[in-house]
Amino acid sequence: MKNFLIIGHKAVTETFSLNDLPGAAGRMDILCRCVNAALFLSHDIRRDVCVFLVLKGEPSPPKIIRFDGSAVRYLSPDERSAASLIKKALEKKAQDFWTESTAGVSIRKGDLDDIIKELDMKVTYLREDGEDIRVNKFDPQSDRLFVLGDHLGLTEDEEKIILGCEHEMISVGPLSLHADHCIMLLHNEMDRGKHI
Amino acid sequence: MKNFLIIGHKAVTETFSLNDLPGAAGRMDILCRCVNAALFLSHDIRRDVCVFLVLKGEPSPPKIIRFDGSAVRYLSPDERSAASLIKKALEKKAQDFWTESTAGVSIRKGDLDDIIKELDMKVTYLREDGEDIRVNKFDPQSDRLFVLGDHLGLTEDEEKIILGCEHEMISVGPLSLHADHCIMLLHNEMDRGKHI
Numbered sequence: 001m002k003n004f005l006i007i008g009h010k011a012v013t014e015t016f017s018l019n020d021l022p023g024a025a026g027r028m029d030i031l032c033r034c035v036n037a038a039l040f041l042s043h044d045i046r047r048d049v050c051v052f053l054v055l056k057g058e059p060s061p062p063k064i065i066r067f068d069g070s071a072v073r074y075l076s077p078d079e080r081s082a083a084s085l086i087k088k089a090l091e092k093k094a095q096d097f098w099t100e101s102t103a104g105v106s107i108r109k110g111d112l113d114d115i116i117k118e119l120d121m122k123v124t125y126l127r128e129d130g131e132d133i134r135v136n137k138f139d140p141q142s143d144r145l146f147v148l149g150d151h152l153g154l155t156e157d158e159e160k161i162i163l164g165c166e167h168e169m170i171s172v173g174p175l176s177l178h179a180d181h182c183i184m185l186l187h188n189e190m191d192r193g194k195h196i
Numbered sequence: 197m198k199n200f201l202i203i204g205h206k207a208v209t210e211t212f213s214l215n216d217l218p219g220a221a222g223r224m225d226i227l228c229r230c231v232n233a234a235l236f237l238s239h240d241i242r243r244d245v246c247v248f249l250v251l252k253g254e255p256s257p258p259k260i261i262r263f264d265g266s267a268v269r270y271l272s273p274d275e276r277s278a279a280s281l282i283k284k285a286l287e288k289k290a291q292d293f294w295t296e297s298t299a300g301v302s303i304r305k306g307d308l309d310d311i312i313k314e315l316d317m318k319v320t321y322l323r324e325d326g327e328d329i330r331v332n333k334f335d336p337q338s339d340r341l342f343v344l345g346d347h348l349g350l351t352e353d354e355e356k357i358i359l360g361c362e363h364e365m366i367s368v369g370p371l372s373l374h375a376d377h378c379i380m381l382l383h384n385e386m387d388r389g390k391h392i
Contacts, residue, residue: 018215019214019215019276021274021276022272022273022274022277029273029274029275029276030273033229033232033273036229037377040374040377041371041372041373041374042347042371042372042373042374043347043372076218077218077225077226077229077374078217078218078225078275079225079274079275079276080215080217080225080275080276081218151238151239172384173384173387173388174387174388174390175237175238175387176237176238176239177237177238177380178236178237178238178273181233181236181380184373184377184380184381185380185381185384188368188369188381191369191370191371192369192370194370
């Protein structure tokens with residue numbers, strides 16, 4: 001299972017308008033594009049992928065929304081489609097356990113460290129000064145949790161959590177890219193490893 | 197200059213609602229994501245990139261909208277932002293020459309062959325059975341026109357136009373991917389070539 005966790009530091013934790021994802025919804029557009037990049041093939045869904053969105057914006061952070069590729073339905077590639085499933089999840093009461101809002105989409109209270117504990121696997125942290133993915137060869141069959149920041153990167157406290165567990169730091173290329181673009185490059189590297 | 201041309205076979209050629217890009221606007225969401233993938237770095241725009249969107253949907257196809265990375269303004273990474281600039285372009289009268297609608301965004305009547313003639317450079321056609329980009333090494337400094345299809349691929353007639361000029365066929369990996377995902381992988385390959 002490939003797991004992608006993206007932290008949305010401003011992403012709101014209550015229902016929002018689909019017509020202003022970058023503004024009023026706190027850069028929810030970034031998280032929607034990450035869902036797309038993580039889950040979509042040309043005419044298919046990547047069934048071996050889970051996406052965890054950590055929402056840390058007002059009014060009641062932190063909450064986590066999970067998209068499970070093996071079960072997700074009603075998801076199209078456009079941002080608004082992912083946003084509408086996130087919105088439906090936020091309409092549910094978030095508790096200390098997962099509550100399914102639509103097929104394959106669930107919500108709970110929680111933060112980065114809760115997912116790290118829950119998954120209990122090596123963390124691969126995307127950072128510009130990490131080792132290049134073409135040098136640090138992936139084992140595409142191994143279970144992984146990739147952690148990516150939004151436009152604000154990760155806070156010091158979030159980094160401390162990662163440094164406190166089994167982890168590696170990698171980068172996807174020479175330039176600084178959006179999180180969804182990084183996810184595509186990670187997938188491609190693993191796709192190539194699997195299909196050689 | 198890197199040029200990306202994406203053909204939207206159903207993309208409407210009149211003004212449309214920003215609230216239904218995949219449906220009423222004829223999969224305009226695909227073209228918007230391609231604009232994002234082609235032009236955005238983490239906190240910057242790729243100034244050496246032009247994007248050509250060929251719109252072939254009703255009521256008055258074909259039209260071409262150009263996003264020029266060296267001049268574009270008012271563009272954010274979300275789909276709706278690119279869509280709103282496309283919409284503004286479609287509100288202009290499309291003629292046989294370029295008309296600027298907003299800074300760095302222009303429209304004209306025309307089709308794939310018009311851009312191939314106008315740019316007069318080698319065409320790199322993305323196709324699943326093309327040669328792998330890691331085998332066919334790019335010269336990242338050379339001028340190129342990359343041609344990608346939407347969810348419908350290219351028609352026979354469109355392929356004939358490409359086969360009739362200097363071209364190469366390449367692929368970005370073992371799986372069939374969305375056009376915007378392919379653009380990211382092309383950029384990464386060229387970024388790596390340039391920064392080694």
